[in-house]
Structures are given as C-alpha cells and as structure tokens.
Amino acid sequence: MxxxxxxxxxxxxxxxxxxxxxxxxxxxxxxxxxxxxxxxxxxxxxxxxxxxxxxxxxxxxxxxxxxxxxxxxxxxxxxxxxxxxxxxxxxxxxxxxxxxxxxxxxxxxxxxxxxxxxxxxxxxxxxxxxxxxxxxxxxxxxxxxxxxxxxxxxxxxxxxxxxxxxxxxxxxxxxxxxxxxxxxxxxxxxxxxxxxxxxxxxxxxxxxxxxxxxxxxxxxxxxxxxxxxxxxxxDARTLLPLDLAARELPETTMDPIVLYVNTLLAAERAGAINDTAAAGGLDGYESTAAESWGPHEYVVQMSKNESVVVDLIINNLEDGLHPFHLHGHHFWPIHVADSARYGWGSYNWDRPPAVPSVAPAMRDTMVIPLRSNAVF
The missing domain is CATH 2.60.40.420 (Cupredoxins -  blue copper proteins)
Structure with a gap:
C-alpha cells in the first residue's frame, strides 16, 4: 500500500x-x-x-x-x-x-x-x-x-x-x-x-x-x-567535494564544544547531551525562542553579530550507531573514529586525531558508530 x-x-x-x-x-x-x-x-x-x-x-x-x-x-x-x-x-x-x-x-x-x-x-x-x-x-x-x-x-x-x-x-x-x-x-x-x-x-x-x-x-x-x-x-568519511575551492578548511575561531551523548534511564527514557535533556519530551523542541528553554536544556550561546568556526567533538556513549544531524547547518566531518574495542571510545585529548589536509564533503547528517567519537 x-x-x-x-x-x-x-x-x-x-x-x-x-x-x-x-x-x-x-x-x-x-x-x-x-x-x-x-x-x-x-x-x-x-x-x-x-x-x-x-x-x-x-x-x-x-x-x-x-x-x-x-x-x-x-x-x-x-x-x-x-x-x-x-x-x-x-x-x-x-x-x-x-x-x-x-x-x-x-x-x-x-x-x-x-x-x-x-x-x-x-x-x-x-x-x-x-x-x-x-x-x-x-x-x-x-x-x-x-x-x-x-x-x-x-x-x-x-x-x-x-x-x-x-x-x-x-x-x-x-x-x-x-x-x-x-x-x-x-x-x-x-x-x-x-x-x-x-x-x-x-x-x-x-x-x-x-x-x-x-x-x-x-x-x-x-x-x-x-x-x-x-x-x-x-565509507562516507572518504567523500570529497566536487568543487576544488571547497577543499580548504577554515581556521577555528573559538574553543571546541565537547558533547557526550547517551540515554538517561529516568522514569521516562530520554536522549541526553552532557547529562541534560529537554523537559517536556518532544514538545520541548517546538519553539526556538530562548525564553521557552528550561533549566534542563544544554545551550551553547554564541554572538548573533559574528560568524564563528568551531569544532564540535561528539562522544557517542550509546551501544548503537547514531546518525547525527545539525538543523539548519552543514558541517565538515573532519574525523569519525571506529567503534572502540574496549571502553567508551571517547575523544582522547592526549592523542588527538590528525586534521585532514583536504576538507571532506560537507554534510548535514553523519553516522557516528557506537562507543566512538567524531569531530565536526
């Protein structure tokens, strides 16, 4: 049907x-x-x-x-x-x-x-x-x-x-x-x-x-x-933009934003970022007005008057792969790690991944494997 x-x-x-x-x-x-x-x-x-x-x-x-x-x-x-x-x-x-x-x-x-x-x-x-x-x-x-x-x-x-x-x-x-x-x-x-x-x-x-x-x-x-x-x-990580001019990565203009993603096992299961989740379930996403946000949301404030380039370091602590989507934006998937054999697979600050010399194709949805990390 x-x-x-x-x-x-x-x-x-x-x-x-x-x-x-x-x-x-x-x-x-x-x-x-x-x-x-x-x-x-x-x-x-x-x-x-x-x-x-x-x-x-x-x-x-x-x-x-x-x-x-x-x-x-x-x-x-x-x-x-x-x-x-x-x-x-x-x-x-x-x-x-x-x-x-x-x-x-x-x-x-x-x-x-x-x-x-x-x-x-x-x-x-x-x-x-x-x-x-x-x-x-x-x-x-x-x-x-x-x-x-x-x-x-x-x-x-x-x-x-x-x-x-x-x-x-x-x-x-x-x-x-x-x-x-x-x-x-x-x-x-x-x-x-x-x-x-x-x-x-x-x-x-x-x-x-x-x-x-x-x-x-x-x-x-x-x-x-x-x-x-x-x-x-x-392997989606290997895709390159057709436009040669789009293969250059800009310099970052602020410190990276580090996110840890998991599921909170509360009375109602909720996907969480840095141990915070939207209050009110799905209804909490119906408004983008700042005054509608509650104390449970994880909010990163940025200036409205300037453009910024920032690395998002995302740690997927779940036991399953997840496609991550950034509404209204495209991003460069600079690094996506394989699933960790041991531990949680979080970003290793002592051994950070090498930044590619050529910018990958910009995406708005990218898969991060279970117990892994990515830099967008």
Whole structure:
C-alpha cells in the first residue's frame, strides 16, 4: 500500500556538475516501518518493557511506501491484509540512463542498498556535489540522502524483459532484540523494457515506475547479489567535494564544544547531551525562542553579530550507531573514529586525531558508530 511516488521525467538528457549524464530520475524513499502507531511504540519504550535501552524494532522496510508483508509472521495482533502488499517494481527503458535519489525516511535502521549487476555511481551526498565514486553497495542512514547514476555492468545495454533485484538490507546491529515479523533483507525489482518506438508513443506512454495494482506480477528475478569485499565497502568519511575551492578548511575561531551523548534511564527514557535533556519530551523542541528553554536544556550561546568556526567533538556513549544531524547547518566531518574495542571510545585529548589536509564533503547528517567519537 502507499502513495504513488518516485518517477521524475525530464524532456531531455540532463548533465550534472561532474559531467555525468542521465535521462530520468527516480526518487526512492527507503526506511523501516512499524505497524503500530508512534504513541504505542513510545509508550512501550518509556516503560519497563524496553529495559531502558532497547529501541523498538521495526516490522517491515518499505520502498516508496510499498513492500510485501507476511501477516502470520507478526508476533503481535495487528490489522493486516497481505493482499494489499506488493513487491516494489520499477519499469525502466533499456536505452536510457537513470539517476536514483535515495532518501532514508526511517527512524532507526541504517540501510544498505545495491542493485544486482549494476554499479552505483555516487554523485551527491546530502545536498553536496561530490567527486564521484563507484560503489556496489551504498549505506544510507536515517535522514541521509544520496544521488547515484545507475550503471549496468553487463555487455551493452540490458535486454528488454531483463529483471534485477534491488536489495534493501537493514543494518541489524541497530536492533537489540529479535522481531520475527521483520524480513531484514527486503527487495524491489527493476524491470527493463524495449526503447520507445513511434508505435508505442501513439499507444501511450510507458507504464509508471511502479506496476499498477491490476497488472499481473512479473516473475521474480534470478540474479545474484554482489560479493562485496571489505575493501569495496562504502565509507562516507572518504567523500570529497566536487568543487576544488571547497577543499580548504577554515581556521577555528573559538574553543571546541565537547558533547557526550547517551540515554538517561529516568522514569521516562530520554536522549541526553552532557547529562541534560529537554523537559517536556518532544514538545520541548517546538519553539526556538530562548525564553521557552528550561533549566534542563544544554545551550551553547554564541554572538548573533559574528560568524564563528568551531569544532564540535561528539562522544557517542550509546551501544548503537547514531546518525547525527545539525538543523539548519552543514558541517565538515573532519574525523569519525571506529567503534572502540574496549571502553567508551571517547575523544582522547592526549592523542588527538590528525586534521585532514583536504576538507571532506560537507554534510548535514553523519553516522557516528557506537562507543566512538567524531569531530565536526
């Protein structure tokens, strides 16, 4: 079930800042899904059932609001009609080049996206044009956006009628307990059709990027997933801006701001920064007026009359990775450490990381691994 989303058509071939070309774009909203309401899930999280630290595990993962679901697998009673679920299917012309825009609209799980027998030529990350990189699989955390040119690696162009799996693998390290209803490796289908001819144009446009509900389901692809080595894994820390002038880091103008992020195990679980949390739950973020802030917020005051450059040192003390987002700003992910094998992985003042000589691509959302630290 879900809204018809995804296909953006252009009248002629488009050319990106890096020189890449494409004919049409498809926007793909990916992310986890809960069959129960947000209030039900928050009530569970804020009571003893969550044991204080366990975020709710989703029931499904959707692509543009669509996916199959095996109702009997649900471990909780839900109103469920399996006949309304469909395999996300996208019909592409074999002679055209497509740009895919991935947006993770989920709440918890990082997603790994790949397309069998296709490479992903990544050209944009979070609104920043980047020096293109070619990947077999792309990691997209909640709140992140990437644009890729889809490239078939076979000989010539795909044959009309060819079908390939789009694999949407969920990062199960984000889940702290099993949910038998969840398929952690859901899939979509890309189906190629013959190029348009005068006859097909007279007969009407191609079907939309998703099969209509009354169309018969296509046979499923028989393609195999990529075998990805450790050296081929996607690393967002290595992305560089396309603009050479944007590769210079400015000097900082004030002392760094040090943040420690964890969960307070109070009567109501709350994400905390430096052991402070917004009073009033989610409602505390509805206003940005200073007079609305309470004594529980951690507030860093800066002058309104000058621009400042400051390092944010963020220590993720949680037992799970987190995408960190800075509202209204972009930042340079100067350093993102790997998860600590021992201890909390906090920033080491005695052995600070080396500042890169080239500025990385600016982002507004970046993943910090569990028990790790980052400098933005």
């Amino acid at each position: 879900g809204a018809e989303l995804g296909l953006v058509k252009w009248g002629a071939s488009q050319i990106g800042p890096d020189g890449s070309r494409w004919d049409e774009e498809i926007v793909l909203h990916i992310g986890d899904w809960f069959h129960r309401t947000g209030k039900v899930m928050f009530d569970w999280y804020w009571n003893k059932g969550s044991e204080g630290t366990r975020s709710p595990v989703p029931d499904n993962a959707l692509v543009n609001d669509v996916q199959l679901y095996d109702c009997p697998r649900s471990v909780r009673w839900i109103s469920c009609d399996a006949s309304k679920g469909t395999r996300p299917t996208y019909t592409l012309q074999a002679d055209k080049v497509y740009k895919l825009r991935f947006i993770n609209t989920g709440s918890l799980a990082q997603s790994f996206i790949s397309v069998d027998e296709h490479e992903l030529y990544v050209v944009e990350a979070g609104g920043t044009d980047i020096e293109p990189v070619t990947m077999k699989e792309l990691a997209v955390a909640p709140g992140q956006r990437y644009s890729v040119i889809l490239r078939y690696v076979g000989e010539g162009t795909p044959q009309p009628g060819a079908k390939f799996w789009v694999r949407h693998r969920l990062d199960q390290s984000c889940f702290k307990y099993p949910n038998l209803a969840l398929d952690p490796t859901p899939k979509a289908i890309i189906h190629y059709t013959a190029p348009r001819t005068i006859t097909s144009l007279l007969g009407g446009l191609l079907p939309s990027a998703r099969l209509a509900p009354n169309e018969p389901a296509l046979p499923e692809p028989i393609t195999s997933q990529w075998n990805i080595t450790e050296e081929e894994e996607f």
